[in-house]
Amino acid sequence: MCVAVSLRPSSKPAPAIEHETSKVISHTPSSTKEIVETRAASLLEFSSDFNDLGLEAQKKELALILQKIADHHDEIQQKARAALIYAHPGSRLRDALKAQPLLEELAREKRLSKEERTIISLLKDNAAEISKLNQRIREEQKRSDDNQQKADALQQKLDELKKIERTMMQKSLKDPGRSSSK
Numbered sequence: 001m002c003v004a005v006s007l008r009p010s011s012k013p014a015p016a017i018e019h020e021t022s023k024v025i026s027h028t029p030s031s032t033k034e035i036v037e038t039r040a041a042s043l044l045e046f047s048s049d050f051n052d053l054g055l056e057a058q059k060k061e062l063a064l065i066l067q068k069i070a071d072h073h074d075e076i077q078q079k080a081r082a083a084l085i086y087a088h089p090g091s092r093l094r095d096a097l098k099a100q101p102l103l104e105e106l107a108r109e110k111r112l113s114k115e116e117r118t119i120i121s122l123l124k125d126n127a128a129e130i131s132k133l134n135q136r137i138r139e140e141q142k143r144s145d146d147n148q149q150k151a152d153a154l155q156q157k158l159d160e161l162k163k164i165e166r167t168m169m170q171k172s173l174k175d176p177g178r179s180s181s182k
Contacts, residue, residue: 043080043119051090058085058092076109080116087123096130103127 050061062085068078079102085091086099103124106112112120 043077043084043116046081047084047088047090050085051088055092061085062093076106076111080106080112080120083120083123087127089126096127096134099123099127100131 050058053061062082065078065082065085069075069082072078083099083102083106085093086095087103088094103120106120107117107124
């Protein structure tokens with residue numbers, strides 16, 4: 001028996017996100033290496049299928065995964081999926097700040113295969129780079145806001161000086177004797 005979940009409305013056929021139970025039941029690996037390869041492939045398949053889902057379906061899938069993690073805290077496959085949801089560029093729920101702690105925890109996990117470690121490492125590096133870029137964007141935005149405030153203050157001073165100049169010109173036109181004595 002295969003367990004597959006489709007989270008899209010029934011109007012469009014959608015790729016089913018297969019949970020790890022379907023891999024174990026539908027295909028019985030003959031070696032530990034095959035089990036590890038199946039888990040890594042499952043993570044990549046999950047990533048591909050997840051990115052094809054709409055926003056609401058992605059939210060539902062994330063909620064399901066987070067519930068499984070809450071129920072079984074040591075569930076590394078579900079943590080890897082949650083980290084992937086938060087770290088993958090194609091995810092509509094991408095959040096590097098939420099991804100980083102999960103990825104840090106998974107990077108220390110001894111039960112991951114070499115392939116899974118590679119995937120986690122790539123996601124971790126990507127999330128760290130995104131965080132750095134977001135920090136730079138915030139810093140640049142702050143500088144831009146500061147420069148805009150300075151420009152606005154200078155423009156206000158310039159407008160005040162122009163007003164003073166106009167006032168002086170008007171006074172000199174009203175009192176011609178004043179301007180000739182200078």
